[in-house]
Amino acid sequence: MAEPGDDDAPGLFEAPPLSEQERMVEAILFASADPVSVADLNARMPHGCDAAQALELLARRYEGRGVALRRVGAAWAFRTASDLGFLMQRDVTETRKLSRAAIETLAIVAYHQPVTRAEIEEIRGVSVSRGTVDQLLELEWIGFGRRRNTPGRPVTYVVPQGFLDHFGLSSAKDLPGLKDLRAAGLLENRPPPDAGDDDDEAQDDMFGGEDDGEDGR
Amino acid sequence: MAEPGDDDAPGLFEAPPLSEQERMVEAILFASADPVSVADLNARMPHGCDAAQALELLARRYEGRGVALRRVGAAWAFRTASDLGFLMQRDVTETRKLSRAAIETLAIVAYHQPVTRAEIEEIRGVSVSRGTVDQLLELEWIGFGRRRNTPGRPVTYVVPQGFLDHFGLSSAKDLPGLKDLRAAGLLENRPPPDAGDDDDEAQDDMFGGEDDGEDGR
Amino acid sequence: MDDAGVEAEADVARRRAAEALIVDVDGFEGPLDLLLTLGRTQKVDLRQISILALAEQYLAFVEQAKALRIELAADYLVMAAWLAYLKSRLLLPPDPTEDGPSGEELAAHLAFQLERLQAMREAAARLMARDRLGRDVFARGVPEPVERVRHIRYNATLIDLMRAYARIRTKDEFRPFVMDRERVMTLEEALERLRPMVGFAGTWTDLMSYLPVDWATDPAMRRSATAAQFAASLELAKAGRIEIRQAETFAPVQIRRRDG
Numbered sequence: 204m205a206e207p208g209d210d211d212a213p214g215l216f217e218a219p220p221l222s223e224q225e226r227m228v229e230a231i232l233f234a235s236a237d238p239v240s241v242a243d244l245n246a247r248m249p250h251g252c253d254a255a256q257a258l259e260l261l262a263r264r265y266e267g268r269g270v271a272l273r274r275v276g277a278a279w280a281f282r283t284a285s286d287l288g289f290l291m292q293r294d295v296t297e298t299r300k301l302s303r304a305a306i307e308t309l310a311i312v313a314y315h316q317p318v319t320r321a322e323i324e325e326i327r328g329v330s331v332s333r334g335t336v337d338q339l340l341e342l343e344w345i346g347f348g349r350r351r352n353t354p355g356r357p358v359t360y361v362v363p364q365g366f367l368d369h370f371g372l373s374s375a376k377d378l379p380g381l382k383d384l385r386a387a388g389l390l391e392n393r394p395p396p397d398a399g400d401d402d403d404e405a406q407d408d409m410f411g412g413e414d415d416g417e418d419g420r
Numbered sequence: 421m422a423e424p425g426d427d428d429a430p431g432l433f434e435a436p437p438l439s440e441q442e443r444m445v446e447a448i449l450f451a452s453a454d455p456v457s458v459a460d461l462n463a464r465m466p467h468g469c470d471a472a473q474a475l476e477l478l479a480r481r482y483e484g485r486g487v488a489l490r491r492v493g494a495a496w497a498f499r500t501a502s503d504l505g506f507l508m509q510r511d512v513t514e515t516r517k518l519s520r521a522a523i524e525t526l527a528i529v530a531y532h533q534p535v536t537r538a539e540i541e542e543i544r545g546v547s548v549s550r551g552t553v554d555q556l557l558e559l560e561w562i563g564f565g566r567r568r569n570t571p572g573r574p575v576t577y578v579v580p581q582g583f584l585d586h587f588g589l590s591s592a593k594d595l596p597g598l599k600d601l602r603a604a605g606l607l608e609n610r611p612p613p614d615a616g617d618d619d620d621e622a623q624d625d626m627f628g629g630e631d632d633g634e635d636g637r
Numbered sequence: 638m639d640d641a642g643v644e645a646e647a648d649v650a651r652r653r654a655a656e657a658l659i660v661d662v663d664g665f666e667g668p669l670d671l672l673l674t675l676g677r678t679q680k681v682d683l684r685q686i687s688i689l690a691l692a693e694q695y696l697a698f699v700e701q702a703k704a705l706r707i708e709l710a711a712d713y714l715v716m717a718a719w720l721a722y723l724k725s726r727l728l729l730p731p732d733p734t735e736d737g738p739s740g741e742e743l744a745a746h747l748a749f750q751l752e753r754l755q756a757m758r759e760a761a762a763r764l765m766a767r768d769r770l771g772r773d774v775f776a777r778g779v780p781e782p783v784e785r786v787r788h789i790r791y792n793a794t795l796i797d798l799m800r801a802y803a804r805i806r807t808k809d810e811f812r813p814f815v816m817d818r819e820r821v822m823t824l825e826e827a828l829e830r831l832r833p834m835v836g837f838a839g840t841w842t843d844l845m846s847y848l849p850v851d852w853a854t855d856p857a858m859r860r861s862a863t864a865a866q867f868a869a870s871l872e873l874a875k876a877g878r879i880e881i882r883q884a885e886t887f888a889p890v891q892i893r894r895r896d897g
Contacts, residue, residue, distance in 0.1 A: 225486070226484075226485060226486035226501065226504065227486060227504060227507055228486070229485060229486030229487055230486035230487060230500040230501060230504040230507060230508070230775075231507055231508070233450075233486070233487045233498065233500060233775070233777060233778065234500050234508050234775035234776070234777070234778045235778040235779075236778040236779055237778075237779075247507055248507065267443075268443060268446060269442070269443035269444060269445070269446030269447035269448075269450065270446060270447055270450045280779070281450060281779075283447045283450065283451055283781060284443065284447060287443065287444060287447040290444055290447055290448050290451075290464055290465070291447075291448075291451060291781055291782075291783055291784060292783065292784045292785075292786050293463075293464060293783045293784065293785050293786065295785050295786065295787045295788065296788045296789075296790050297787065297788070297789050297790065298789075298790050298791075298792045299789055299790070299791055299792065300791070300792060300793065300797075301791050301792075301793045301797070303801070306793055306797055306798060306801040307801045307802075307804065307805055309793070309798060309801070310798050310799075310801040310802035310805065311802070311805065313798065313802075314802055326805060327805060328805075338791075342791055344793075369793075370793075370794075370795045370798065371795065372795075378798075379795075379799055383799075384799050384802070384803045450777060451777070451780060451781035451783075452777065452780055452781075452783075453776045453777050453780035454776075454780075464783075497776065498776075498777060499770070499774045499775065499776060500774055500775040501774075502768040502773055502774050505768065505772070505773035505774060505775070508775050518765075520666070521666065523761045523764075523765060524757060524758060524761050526761065526764070527757050527758075527760045527761035527764055528757050530760075530764065531757065531760055543750075543753060543754060543757060544666065544667070544669070544670075544754065544757075545666075545667045545668060545669025545670060545750070545754065546666050546667030546669070546670070546712075585770055586769055586770045586771075587764060587767045587769060587770075588767055588768050588769070588770065588774055589767075595760070595764070596760070596763045596764070596767070597759075597760060597763060601756055601760065604756070605749075606752060606753045606756040606757075610746070610749060612743075612746050613738035613742040613743055613745075613746050
């Protein structure tokens with residue numbers, strides 16, 4: 204300050220043009236780890252610069268851009284435009300297979316809809332956890348059907364559009380029958396004792412039995 | 421793949437206008453200290469965006485500004501304009517001074533890549549210490565390339581993105597004087613004249629050094 | 638100044654120069670580096686360098702180092718030997734009986750090596766003089782971290798669904814790859830039966846007396862049970878639970894609990 208030759212000598216060292224000053228402010232704010240105050244900017248820029256004025260120009264230049272010049276207390280900083288915050292997230296998608304319990308439950312709902320939870324358990328031979336049902340509901344691969352007109356009026360489950368979409372079916376009737384499964388080699392064990400019977404019928408007998416079309420769907 | 425509704429449905433979700441895409445690229449690159457590849461940009465931007473095209477617009481917009489859009493290999497980054505480095509003196513991080521051996525090794529890798537350790541030693545006429553290679557690897561100024569398909573399948577060294585970024589190069593092809601050096605035949609790995617077997621061996625001894633780092637490491 | 642004085646002075650200067658080199662020997666990065674330095678003192682384009690003169694300079698350097706009892710690394714001496722050889726090939730008329738490259742070819746390769754090393758040094762200097770990140774050019778000071786949002790996508794195909802359904806629908810009769818074994822006693826079954834029973838066999842007992850009653854009548858079942866039971870007894874003997882004996886061929890096999 205008090206050093207000789209450090210005094211303002213107007214005209215001796217011209218301050219850089221304002222457009223240059225704007226570039227300087229831009230570079231400093233870009234590279235700085237913390238917001239920079241106007242005083243700091245002036246201290247870092249060549250003698251005679253007017254950071255405040257350069258900041259104004261710069262703020263206008265960044266209006267509507269992907270980054271914005273923001274005032275943070277008494278200092279300034281670049282920040283991501285607020286509407287673009289979503290770009291700062293990276294979605295990582297993991298594909299997982301459904302658990303065996305879930306896929307079996309789903310299969311039963313698909314082939315036997317509408318079906319109650321008790322019926323699912325009876326067919327699977329084991330109890331069905333709430334988590335499994337919730338997961339399938341959340342995936343929109345099963346949905347709620349009408350309540351059954353039996354004591355306790357249990358809810359039934361059906362397969363909604365989301366299921367059909369995912370599995371590429373136009374309707375639940377397009378699900379392959381047991382015959383098709385066998386033809387596809389999915390049932391490669393010996394035929395059941397009563398082979399020769401219509402499998403599809405057997406299927407209906409076996410599982411569709413008690414509640415036989417009662418909701419008149 | 422075959423799932424409906426999962427496929428690209430052109431026209432269903434319009435890509436944002438190019439000016440918006442430009443803002444997005446600007447925001448992403450501003451937020452990152454490291455270069456971001458075009459593939460990464462596309463992955464982070466909404467479906468249907470064309471980062472390459474947006475980058476072109478953006479580069480033009482930042483021409484002559486205080487920060488510049490720079491290509492670094494297959495990636496892009498904002499960097500302060502090189503004429504404004506003097507403003508950032510206080511942000512300079514002191515880097516360890518590299519030894520002469522390290523600097524020469526780095527240049528040889530850059531200009532001769534992919535290059536094996538034995539070749540570096542042949543060019544420098546002395547063995548290359550492990551510390552030198554380790555230091556350069558740690559700085560990410562050299563990296564591993566493919567193994568050479570010669571006996572012993574030695575590893576090769578190449579210069580990665582970190583090197584390009586540090587030295588402000590868009591690609592290794594932009595290395596200063598590369599063309600002249602190549603034209604002068606100075607980037608050739610010319611084998612010593614086919615001497616009698618004795619000479620060959622002498623040559624190997626001379627430059628391979630006792631710790632003969634070549635091949636079977 | 639008389640002639641002798643001038644000569645002495647020149648001699649001193651020469652010696653000083655030589656000593657400067659030698660004192661510096663640690664500063665050289667090997668023989669090639671030294672050769673390059675010596676070559677530069679010829680003050681000509683490296684492409685026009687006289688390899689012969691260079692070889693002589695190098696050999697003189699090594700001689701002086703020896704005279705001053707400076708220990709040179711082995712590779713300096715190997716290079717000296719090679720250069721002495723090169724020198725002889727450059728000076729002597731080519732020997733038609735000798736194979737291998739001519740002195741000129743060897744010299745040309747050395748010149749190439751020197752030129753290449755020089756070129757790499759210049760390239761290195763140019764590289765280091767570039768605008769460098771963190772010194773002349775700066776990256777964003779406040780990078781914003783990218784937050785990772787994890788999505789789990791469940792996948793199931795129609796085949797998965799059909800398989801699952803097939804599995805349930807045929808659970809009762811679906812025993813893949815299992816042969817019908819109604820009339821076969823497995824080793825496991827026999828072991829299972831025998832294990833608790835042998836605990837009571839304090840005295841030698843006929844193995845056949847352990848045969849389950851319902852397996853003893855049907856010949857096929859009896860055969861299977863006998864075999865399984867015999868195999869099981871061998872297993873138990875191996876485990877140290879029982880002892881086995883047979884008096885003669887085809888005599889009854891007897892077992893006994895083994896104590897301790």
